[in-house]
Amino acid sequence: MKVLVDEMYDGMDVRLKEFGYDAFSVKKLIVEGKKLASDYSVIKYAEENGMVMVTEDIEIGKACKENNIPCVLLDTETLFKIILEELGNFKNR
Numbered sequence: 001m002k003v004l005v006d007e008m009y010d011g012m013d014v015r016l017k018e019f020g021y022d023a024f025s026v027k028k029l030i031v032e033g034k035k036l037a038s039d040y041s042v043i044k045y046a047e048e049n050g051m052v053m054v055t056e057d058i059e060i061g062k063a064c065k066e067n068n069i070p071c072v073l074l075d076t077e078t079l080f081k082i083i084l085e086e087l088g089n090f091k092n093r
Helices: 012-018 026-031 039-048 058-066 076-088
Strands: 002-005 022-025 051-055 071-073
Touching (some): 002 012, 002 039, 012 022, 039 051, 039 058, 051 058
Parallel strands (some): 002 051, 051 071
């Protein structure tokens, strides 16, 4: 599975590779010369390369959904669920 990690998660691509994912960072791709300055170009790149997008950018998440591009959106609601789950681990202490 190919994964495209948005700029704010640069470095997560390396960690995903450790788990067997074919992961790429938008930030590193830009350094390599790819033209990914706009949300549109990032989304288009993910689509053209059959990638799952990982982002916290709500606009990118919406655009992915509208265009049937797989996306992991780490918005505040998703993060809140993770926080609640983690806090639940401390209830019985």
